[in-house]
Amino acid sequence: MAKMLVRSLFCPFIIVNTLALSAWSYGLNQSRNQPSSLATTSTTVAYHGGPLLTRPSGINIYLIWYGAFSLKDRTTITDFFASFSPKGLVPHQEPSVSTWWRTVTSYKDKAHTPVSRIVRLVKQVGDPYSLGKNLKRAQIGNLVNNNIVISKKLPVDSNAIYLVLTAKDVSVEKFCMDSCGFHDSVLVTPKGSVIVYAHVGDAVQCPGFCAWPYALPAYGPPGQALVAPNGVGADGMVINIATILAGAATNPFRTGYFQGDILAPLEAVSACPGIFGAGAYPGYPGNLMVDKFSKASYNVYGANGEKFLLPAVWDLVGLTCKVV
Numbered sequence: 329m330a331k332m333l334v335r336s337l338f339c340p341f342i343i344v345n346t347l348a349l350s351a352w353s354y355g356l357n358q359s360r361n362q363p364s365s366l367a368t369t370s371t372t373v374a375y376h377g378g379p380l381l382t383r384p385s386g387i388n389i390y391l392i393w394y395g396a397f398s399l400k401d402r403t404t405i406t407d408f409f410a411s412f413s414p415k416g417l418v419p420h421q422e423p424s425v426s427t428w429w430r431t432v433t434s435y436k437d438k439a440h441t442p443v444s445r446i447v448r449l450v451k452q453v454g455d456p457y458s459l460g461k462n463l464k465r466a467q468i469g470n471l472v473n474n475n476i477v478i479s480k481k482l483p484v485d486s487n488a489i490y491l492v493l494t495a496k497d498v499s500v501e502k503f504c505m506d507s508c509g510f511h512d513s514v515l516v517t518p519k520g521s522v523i524v525y526a527h528v529g530d531a532v533q534c535p536g537f538c539a540w541p542y543a544l545p546a547y548g549p550p551g552q553a554l555v556a557p558n559g560v561g562a563d564g565m566v567i568n569i570a571t572i573l574a575g576a577a578t579n580p581f582r583t584g585y586f587q588g589d590i591l592a593p594l595e596a597v598s599a600c601p602g603i604f605g606a607g608a609y610p611g612y613p614g615n616l617m618v619d620k621f622s623k624a625s626y627n628v629y630g631a632n633g634e635k636f637l638l639p640a641v642w643d644l645v646g647l648t649c650k651v652v
Contacts, residue, residue, distance in 0.1 A: 378583020386446030395495025409449035411630035423652035504534035531564025539564025557624035600649035603640035
């Protein structure tokens with residue numbers, strides 16, 4: 329297995345970190361083309377006493393494909409979820425997606441119960457634009473509720489994340505403006521249960537914003553984007569899905585782990601913006617592995633021979649941003 333290190337990538341200076349989206353939703357809105365560095369992380373991600381997703385049986389993922397996706401992109405994303413399990417991985421290929429998730433499982437609730445070690449894709453459903461192609465954020469929650477209560481395609485699951493992925497021709501409020509995704513919670517009526525849901529859009533809508541370092545911003549100093557192993561859109565979505573999953577698991581109801589203002593929290597991953605490997609600094613994602621044939625950059629191995637780029641997670645033990 330041939331490996332080499334990515335040595336340089338120039339990108340604009342950091343302008344913003346994570347900003348508030350709303351009192352009840354936390355978004356992935358640090359720009360991938362405006363990365364931070366280890367030096368800018370001032371304090372640890374603190375625990376605020378609330379529940380986490382800790383059920384030993386695992387975090388169930390219910391995936392709603394909203395709109396039309398290519399088979400290739402769907403396969404990349406489902407392979408990403410399959411990568412949380414050792415099954416399907418080539419023996420001795422480390423680090424892996426499951427290796428990356430171990431840092432997230434170091435987050436514990438007030439009973440010292442860790443975030444669920446198991447993450448599994450339980451069910452997928454498609455939606456051919458039932459709410460149109462121009463969505464408000466609140467409609468994402470409505471869409472999830474409809475699939476549970478009205479169509480009954482999905483069950484009520486209190487230790488799950490209902491993930492809505494929107495296609496490249498779907499416009500979602502704030503997406504590509506100050507956000508690449510968000511997570512929230514909603515009361516499922518008339519069931520009376522509160523569930524966690526999330527949204528990530530197709531990164532091809534704004535690749536310089538939501539797929540960095542696989543794409544460069546429209547405005548800024550010249551540079552060279554890295555080669556994406558699975559395509560800019562799919563790999564950008566995987567980065568954002570990973571960020572949202574970690575945030576939703578460790579801060580599902582805005583009372584878990586976060587840093588800073590409750591209305592503008594930095595969560596497990598968003599506290600480490602722009603960091604993908606050792607030696608990262610503003611404009612440089614860090615030292616990454618590179619496939620000798622495709623020249624694609626990555627930092628973890630996945631199921632079915634896939635390679636992915638996953639963001640750093642704030643390590644509560646080492647008090648630093650850790651990738652794997």
